[in-house]
Amino acid sequence: MSKRATIGVGLSTAALTLLLAGCQSGLRPIQQLNQPLSGLGNSQSPSLNSEWLALISSRTGSRAQVQLIDRRRNAPVPLPGLNRPDSLPISVAVDQRGERLALVRQRDDRSELVIHRRSLQASQTVPIEPAGVPQRVSLSADGRVLAVEVSRAGLWQVDLLELP
Amino acid sequence: MDRGGRTTVILQDRRSGRVLPLRQLRNRQPHSSPSLSWNGRYLALLVLQGGRRQAVIEDRATGQQLPLFLPAAQEPQQLSLAPDGQSIALELINGGSRRLQVFSLAGMLEPDRAPGLRESGGGSPLQP
Numbered sequence: 649m650s651k652r653a654t655i656g657v658g659l660s661t662a663a664l665t666l667l668l669a670g671c672q673s674g675l676r677p678i679q680q681l682n683q684p685l686s687g688l689g690n691s692q693s694p695s696l697n698s699e700w701l702a703l704i705s706s707r708t709g710s711r712a713q714v715q716l717i718d719r720r721r722n723a724p725v726p727l728p729g730l731n732r733p734d735s736l737p738i739s740v741a742v743d744q745r746g747e748r749l750a751l752v753r754q755r756d757d758r759s760e761l762v763i764h765r766r767s768l769q770a771s772q773t774v775p776i777e778p779a780g781v782p783q784r785v786s787l788s789a790d791g792r793v794l795a796v797e798v799s800r801a802g803l804w805q806v807d808l809l810e811l812p
Numbered sequence: 813m814d815r816g817g818r819t820t821v822i823l824q825d826r827r828s829g830r831v832l833p834l835r836q837l838r839n840r841q842p843h844s845s846p847s848l849s850w851n852g853r854y855l856a857l858l859v860l861q862g863g864r865r866q867a868v869i870e871d872r873a874t875g876q877q878l879p880l881f882l883p884a885a886q887e888p889q890q891l892s893l894a895p896d897g898q899s900i901a902l903e904l905i906n907g908g909s910r911r912l913q914v915f916s917l918a919g920m921l922e923p924d925r926a927p928g929l930r931e932s933g934g935g936s937p938l939q940p
Contacts, residue, residue: 675880676916678899691912694901696892701901703912744895744926789850789895789926808826 743791
């Protein structure tokens with residue numbers, strides 16, 4: 649093989665390696681955030697923005713809980729008034745400021761939609777009209793619009809609710 | 813939305829009510845877990861690819877679709893895209909356990925910032 653051909657093959661291999669490396673390295677885990685997450689046990693229902701991550705975590709033998717992680721400190725913050733011993737969280741969403749959390753939870757064999765305001769440490773049930781079973785919730789980044797997936801007579805629908 | 817028995821993501825402009833086309837997502841149902849960036853430039857969701865769920869991000873500004881490759885043993889179940897498009901949280905199932913992992917998208921996606929936010933620079937604020 650001539651020197652030029654060898655260089656050509658070498659460059660092609662290098663380019664391919666770089667290309668593959670680029671594809672592989674594109675999705676970079678954020679380790680400083682994933683580390684505390686791994687300590688929470690099973691976790692699900694993520695709601696992410698640049699400041700906060702809300703999720704539901706559960707450890708073996710204990711009840712599932714809503715967690716809110718401050719991305720600046722990579723640590724959970726307390727959520728007084730939100731997690732109740734008589735309810736099971738199903739889906740959670742957080743706004744950009746970390747002020748409002750929307751939550752679907754099961755309580756007394758019923759699913760309910762709740763808005764929690766962190767600064768007030770208060771939760772308020774949001775009525776589903778017409779009646780239905782809420783399943784999954786999403787909150788706009790500005791916290792003003794809530795989308796909730798509702799089952800009505802076997803039909804899945806999405807309700808949009810504007811929040812005051 | 814159920815279309816012909818296949819769960820399909822629909823993107824609707826809230827102001828006009830118009831349903832916007834998502835041509836690249838055709839024939840990759842069932843779709844699930846849609847998540848939009850601030851201005852709707854990016855739509856992240858789960859699609860079916862080769863019999864497995866795959867997370868993808870559709871860039872509506874360029875029409876490109878970005879597949880997010882994960883280790884073979886990990887299957888995404890749900891996702892959440894940060895509104896600025898600079899990170900994504902994936903709920904992954906691995907050997908019966910569910911766990912969340914957050915990935916950076918910085919350098920892969922241009923930021924989709926909230927309206928009214930200055931990108932960078934621009935000098936000092938004006939003094940009265």
